[in-house]
Amino acid sequence: MAVHLSFLLIFTGLAGSHSITTVSKVSVKAGEEITIPCLYDSKYINNVKYLCKGYYRFSCSTEIRTDSQSISEKFSISDDKIQKIFTVTIKDVTNKDTDYWCAVEDIGRLDDKKYFQLPATGGTPSVSVDRQEITGFKGGNININCYYRNFGVMKWCKLGRSCVTGSSGSIDGTGVTISESGPGVSTVTMSGLRTESSGWYSCVKEDIQMPVHVTVTDRPTTTTPAMTRSLTTLTTRSLTIVSASAVNHNPVSADQALITVQGEQQSPSHHLKSCGIRLSVIFIVMVTLFIWFIFKRHKQRKVESSATTTAEGEVRYMRNTSGEPEVSCGE
Incomplete structure (x- = not known):
């Protein structure tokens, strides 16, 4: 019985699934695009990563790989070996884009895969955000609005780490508060940002998640x-x-x-x-x-002119007293 159970686990792909971590279910509006993060174990740093489409693990089809030179209009993939996270972006999501696997090629063994579901909706998604990319500065604060339709507790989780489920808490030394900003809106505030605060997070409502990437940088200095x-x-x-x-x-x-x-x-x-x-x-x-x-x-x-006139008068006076004819200067 134990041998049969082990065989069943291997066959269904549940064995080794803890080496990859991703979201489980993301609600997306039809026609939009979504980026999904896939966190992997350090032993897979140099392995090829790829996105596999389909409900069954062994029959899913490869859509894009990190070692592929071909360009896809619908799919894109990138691998951050420092953070040990590869991301896949799916554009123009439709009702046919429901079942996917984050996958890592493991030569000589079964490829490691982690399943996630991507249901598309024509209306408002169950959980959504304004944008998936948020940038903050060291020591500063950022706000993320998580929009939801269903009742329940809103959680803020970091991929592969812990979650804040109450009104306040912390993740990796960064303060987190969750407040209700209005009907169907929860505002997550991360304060005292650090370099370690960078990474992938998710707004989580029941079994629905919406991934958000946070980047923390040094505050720029500008001189006008x-x-x-x-x-x-x-x-x-x-x-x-x-x-x-x-x-x-x-x-x-x-x-x-x-x-x-x-x-x-x-x-x-x-x-x-x-x-x-x-x-x-x-x-x-x-x-x-x-x-x-x-x-x-x-x-x-004026002084010079007066001095000249005085000198001329003295010349005339001297000559008159001598009995000689008066001669004016300049004549």
């Missing part, structure tokens, strides 16, 4: 042109402060220079206003200098 100009101005001013300190033999500490620089960090609009004021002051100073220069030149010419 206004910020660049501000930093350049601040650097120039800090150098001026240090130079002036050296000339006056009055050392300025690094903390004082930092305080001065920080004190001048203002918004771009403030810098534009300050620039306008400075240009106005420079213009007024230039005009004042120009007027002063003209006035000084005019005064200098």
Whole structure:
């Protein structure tokens, strides 16, 4: 009896099925596409992975393989050997796209396969999300809306790991809260994201699942042109402060220079206003200098003209007192 049971398990493909983990049942709207993740054991890293279509394990047909060079309009497959997950994407799902297997080729043995069901519906799927790809930043939060039709407890599960079944919990050190946002909508919030938070998750309602891929990256740092100009101005001013300190033999500490620089960090609009004021002051100073220069030149010419007239008068006076005829200069 035991021998017969073992033979039956091998024949039906249940033996070794724990080496592959995937979703069990996903509801999809007809005409749309869906991506299914298949988590495999590390011993299968270098093995060929493929998608098999059909209800029976041994008679299913291979639709696409990771070692195939052919291009399919309906199916695509990719293998992430670091995460040990291969994904299959099925486009334009129909009622005929119901039974599939995540499969790994195992030369010399029976290929390892894991069954999943893909029922298509003309209306609203039993469980759905806004999108299957979500990106977040380290230390930040992300929200995922899980839409459902049936009553029951909504769970948030990580593929091959644990699930959060209550209103709050954690997965891989990342906080998870589940709240009802409205009729038929549960919002999952993942807070304090870490690198380990990346991976495939699922909204789970009874026996229906909807896979969601979460990617956690470093928060980008951007520098705008206004910020660049501000930093350049601040650097120039800090150098001026240090130079002036050296000339006056009055050392300025690094903390004082930092305080001065920080004190001048203002918004771009403030810098534009300050620039306008400075240009106005420079213009007024230039005009004042120009007027002063003209006035000084005019005064200098007037003094020179007066000195010349006085000298000419003295010449005439001296000559008259000597009894000689008066001769004007220039005659």
